[in-house]
Amino acid sequence: MNSEVQALLSSGVTLTDAALERLLPSATTEPHSIHRAMRHSTFAGGKRLRPILCMEAARMVAGTGQIPEGAADLGAAIEMAHTYSLIHDDLPALDNDDLRRGQPTCHVAFGEAIAILAGDALQNLAFQVISNLPAPPATIVAILHDFALAIGTGVGTPSALPPGMIGGQVMDIEGEGHKPTPELVERIHRAKTGALITTSIVCGGFLGLATRMGVPSIPPFADGWDADSSRSPDIIAALRTFGESAGLAFQIVDDILDMTQTSAELGKTAGKDTASDKATWPAVYGIEQSKKDAADLIADGFAALEPFGPAATPLKSLAQYLVDRTH
Amino acid sequence: MNSEVQALLSSGVTLTDAALERLLPSATTEPHSIHRAMRHSTFAGGKRLRPILCMEAARMVAGTGQIPEGAADLGAAIEMAHTYSLIHDDLPALDNDDLRRGQPTCHVAFGEAIAILAGDALQNLAFQVISNLPAPPATIVAILHDFALAIGTGVGTPSALPPGMIGGQVMDIEGEGHKPTPELVERIHRAKTGALITTSIVCGGFLGLATRMGVPSIPPFADGWDADSSRSPDIIAALRTFGESAGLAFQIVDDILDMTQTSAELGKTAGKDTASDKATWPAVYGIEQSKKDAADLIADGFAALEPFGPAATPLKSLAQYLVDRTH
Numbered sequence: 001m002n003s004e005v006q007a008l009l010s011s012g013v014t015l016t017d018a019a020l021e022r023l024l025p026s027a028t029t030e031p032h033s034i035h036r037a038m039r040h041s042t043f044a045g046g047k048r049l050r051p052i053l054c055m056e057a058a059r060m061v062a063g064t065g066q067i068p069e070g071a072a073d074l075g076a077a078i079e080m081a082h083t084y085s086l087i088h089d090d091l092p093a094l095d096n097d098d099l100r101r102g103q104p105t106c107h108v109a110f111g112e113a114i115a116i117l118a119g120d121a122l123q124n125l126a127f128q129v130i131s132n133l134p135a136p137p138a139t140i141v142a143i144l145h146d147f148a149l150a151i152g153t154g155v156g157t158p159s160a161l162p163p164g165m166i167g168g169q170v171m172d173i174e175g176e177g178h179k180p181t182p183e184l185v186e187r188i189h190r191a192k193t194g195a196l197i198t199t200s201i202v203c204g205g206f207l208g209l210a211t212r213m214g215v216p217s218i219p220p221f222a223d224g225w226d227a228d229s230s231r232s233p234d235i236i237a238a239l240r241t242f243g244e245s246a247g248l249a250f251q252i253v254d255d256i257l258d259m260t261q262t263s264a265e266l267g268k269t270a271g272k273d274t275a276s277d278k279a280t281w282p283a284v285y286g287i288e289q290s291k292k293d294a295a296d297l298i299a300d301g302f303a304a305l306e307p308f309g310p311a312a313t314p315l316k317s318l319a320q321y322l323v324d325r326t327h
Numbered sequence: 328m329n330s331e332v333q334a335l336l337s338s339g340v341t342l343t344d345a346a347l348e349r350l351l352p353s354a355t356t357e358p359h360s361i362h363r364a365m366r367h368s369t370f371a372g373g374k375r376l377r378p379i380l381c382m383e384a385a386r387m388v389a390g391t392g393q394i395p396e397g398a399a400d401l402g403a404a405i406e407m408a409h410t411y412s413l414i415h416d417d418l419p420a421l422d423n424d425d426l427r428r429g430q431p432t433c434h435v436a437f438g439e440a441i442a443i444l445a446g447d448a449l450q451n452l453a454f455q456v457i458s459n460l461p462a463p464p465a466t467i468v469a470i471l472h473d474f475a476l477a478i479g480t481g482v483g484t485p486s487a488l489p490p491g492m493i494g495g496q497v498m499d500i501e502g503e504g505h506k507p508t509p510e511l512v513e514r515i516h517r518a519k520t521g522a523l524i525t526t527s528i529v530c531g532g533f534l535g536l537a538t539r540m541g542v543p544s545i546p547p548f549a550d551g552w553d554a555d556s557s558r559s560p561d562i563i564a565a566l567r568t569f570g571e572s573a574g575l576a577f578q579i580v581d582d583i584l585d586m587t588q589t590s591a592e593l594g595k596t597a598g599k600d601t602a603s604d605k606a607t608w609p610a611v612y613g614i615e616q617s618k619k620d621a622a623d624l625i626a627d628g629f630a631a632l633e634p635f636g637p638a639a640t641p642l643k644s645l646a647q648y649l650v651d652r653t654h
Contacts, residue, residue, distance in 0.1 A: 025482040031490070031497040034480055088447060093439035112420035113500055116443065120415060120450065121480045121493045127454050128475035128482070137464035144471060148455035153361055153448050155352040155455070163358070166448045170358040173440055 005317045012052030015067070017043070019051075019076035023129055037110040037118035038125075042083050044101045049322070050082055050197060051075025053246070054204035056318060057239055060311045061208025061227075063218040068211040070133045071204060074143065077129040078200045081151055084122035085165055085196075087115055094173065123151070139210040143203045150199035154191070168192025172279065180279035186248070188279050193254070194247030201243035201315075205236055222309030238304045245301035246319045249294040253323050255280040256290050261327065294323045332644045339379030339402075342394070344370070346378075346403035350456055364437040364445035365452075369410050371428040376649070377409055377524060378402025380573070381531035383645060384566055387638045388535025388554075390545040395538040397460045398531060401470065404456040405527045408478055411449035412492055412523075414442055421500065450478070466537040470530045477526035481518070495519025499606065507606035513575070515606050520581070521574030528570035528642075532563055549636030565631045572628035573646045576621040580650050582607040583617050588654065621650045 020042055025035040051072070058071035090097040090105040091112065098108050107115035130147065133140050153170065154163025162168070168191030175184055212218055212227040220226040225235055259282055282290045298319050305312035347369055352362040378399070385398040417424040417432040418439065425435050434442035457474065460467050480497065481490025489495070495518030502511055539545055539554040547553040552562055586609055608617045625646050632639035 023482075025480060029481070031480065031494055031501060033501060034493070034497045084447075088443055091440075091443065093443060113418075114497070116415055116418065116420060117493055117496055117500075119447070120411075123447065123450055124475055124478045124491075124493065125480075125482060127471065128479060131468055131472035131475055137468045140471075141458055141464045141467050144454065144467075145458035148451055148458055151451045152455060153352060153358065153452075154356065155350075155452060164451075166361070166444055166451065167358055169444055170361045170441070173444075174358060174360060 005321045013048045015072045016048040016051040019072040023076050033114050034118050037114050041087050041106045044103045050078045050200040054200040056314045057201040057204030058208040061205045062211035077126040080122045080126040084119040087119040135210050142206045146199050146202050150195040162190035164195045175279045182284050185279045185284050189251040193251040197247035198243030201239050205239040225307050241304035242301045245297045249297040250322045252281040252290050252294045298323050332648045340375045342399045343375040343378040346399040350403050360441050361445050364441045368414050368433045371430045377405045377527040381527040383641045384528040384531030385535040388532045389538035398534050404453040407449045407453040411446040414446040462537050469533045473526050473529050477522040489517035491522045502606045509611050512606045512611050516578040520578040524574035525570030528566050532566040568631035569628045572624040576624035577649045579608040579617050579621045625650050
């Protein structure tokens with residue numbers, strides 16, 4: 001990992017954790033048990049990749065060189081949604097996992113009832129944080145809309161897009177025990193993992209556009225793209241293409257790591273996907289083809305970012321890290 | 328029940344069900360199982376009280392005599408949130424109920440995993456519907472903010488207000504097996520039931536204000552209140568007071584009915600509150616005092632609506648029905 005990416009990740013974790021610390025209820029706020037449970041799972045050592053992608057997309061689009069106001073809060077909201085999905089995924093009725101990021105899962109530490117409600121509360125708090133973003137109301141509504149679609153089951157999603165995260169969770173459950181087809185694996189990955197990663201980048205872009213429009217002196221990107229109304233849809237579309245490619249690549253690499261790493265290296269139970277006959281990319285294509293597919297997807301993502309010129313370098317470095325990582 | 332209330336309830340159910348039918352994914356949309364589960368619990372014969380209160384609050388504030396555009400969708404979103412909370416409340420790890428509104432509960436019909444995810448998806452879809460409301464972005468953001476606070480655990484809630492619905496669920500669980508105190512019962516009821524009923528009325532008011540501001544020819548309410556910026560907070564505050572009183576009265580009556588009705592009359596397991604030593608109003612105050620408290624609360628609610636003049640008659644009739652009902 002080069003030092004530029006290391007610095008991005010390190011400062012991104014710091015910013016995200018500070019926002020989460022500020023936005024989550026303290027462990028001494030009544031009712032205690034759920035707030036302790038929400039903190040337990042949120043501060044269990046996540047890599048904060050989604051918030052970091054969100055903040056860097058916002059910075060790139062804003063054009064000020066700075067991470068725009070509110071982007072850390074938006075990233076924290078997305079991390080809350082990610083954490084809620086992990087808490088519910090780990091429940092006995094779903095994946096029945098006792099260990100996550102090297103820690104006892106939420107229901108192991110706090111019981112099933114509180115774990116279910118802590119997941120519910122994190123989902124809800126994510127939306128509450130979005131309602132408070134320091135951004136124009138139209139920007140908040142655009143973020144709300146894209147974020148809700150990304151979490152959902154595909155209702156109201158344009159047919160070209162995969163269902164959202166919950167839709168992916170359901171397809172994953174329904175697919176267990178069947179031989180996975182290439183089409184189904186791709187659909188599940190794009191929904192269960194890809195949709196939330198994509199919305200992290202797209203919503204960061206919405207926030208960046210709002211900042212950019214407030215600073216008329218910022219020159220357009222290399223090819224003339226700017227935040228005026230006629231070109232901003234192109235900017236969002238490019239971010240979406242990048243996010244979809246990076247999100248799928250990320251999950252393919254996750255599948256590879258699950259097959260090739262130990263539980264200690266992963267901080268969660270390794271080999272579970274294979275044991276439960278889960279739909280994974282290597283199960284369909286083998287390890288070598290999977291590595292090639294991940295690399296090709298990252299190249300597609302890079303191409304989508306070309307119009308942003310040199311401002312896209314940090315996002316590209318992060319995407320490269322997603323496929324090069326070893327845990 | 329007088330014929331005016333009967334007509335309000337009947338047309339309100341029709342409008343709500345039509346909106347839910349349109350907004351929920353069809354049972355044949357992939358992935359099928361979760362969409363069938365979402366519909367199973369949403370269309371299990373609910374009284375639609377929250378959507379009806381929402382639509383009538385919107386109508387009263389709008390001043391056009393009509394239910395404003397979007398109010399049925401907003402009501403449907405609130406009903407989705409209510410349904411999600413019931414699905415999760417009924418789970419084995421929480422109340423472990425097999426029967427709800429005379430039907431098998433979601434996890435009995437579809438399994439625990441799908442029930443958990445169906446609840447998650449209904450919560451999310453409620454927010455997605457709010458993002459699509461035909462209202463100015465600032466109105467959508469105001470609705471989003473109040474609605475999210477009402478569902479949550481009290482984070483960001485002004486200290487004068489009770490925590491939201493999930494906070495109430497947690498306090499309810501934590502309180503089981505202990506002798507309930509009057510203060511705790513009131514806090515749980517205001518959070519678990521009152522907050523969602525209150526936001527139904529308040530958010531209806533936000534939508535009504537947006538409509539009213541678009542029609543300058545509408546005369547002010549009897550006492551001069553209008554939708555201009557200086558008086559609209561008074562309008563929302565009055566709706567909140569009404570909602571808090573009506574919501575608490577509603578739950579007190581629910582507690583009384585749980586003790587005095589059979590399961591067949593209620594369409595759910597009667598006497599469960601007493602059996603599990605749940606915090607209820609009659610357990611603290613007895614049946615007769617509980618009836619008096621509910622009536623007093625409704626009188627407080629009526630007083631809060633006085634400034635709206637005759638336009639408040641439908642909301643008052645609905646509140647009266649909430650305490651007079653027998654199931």
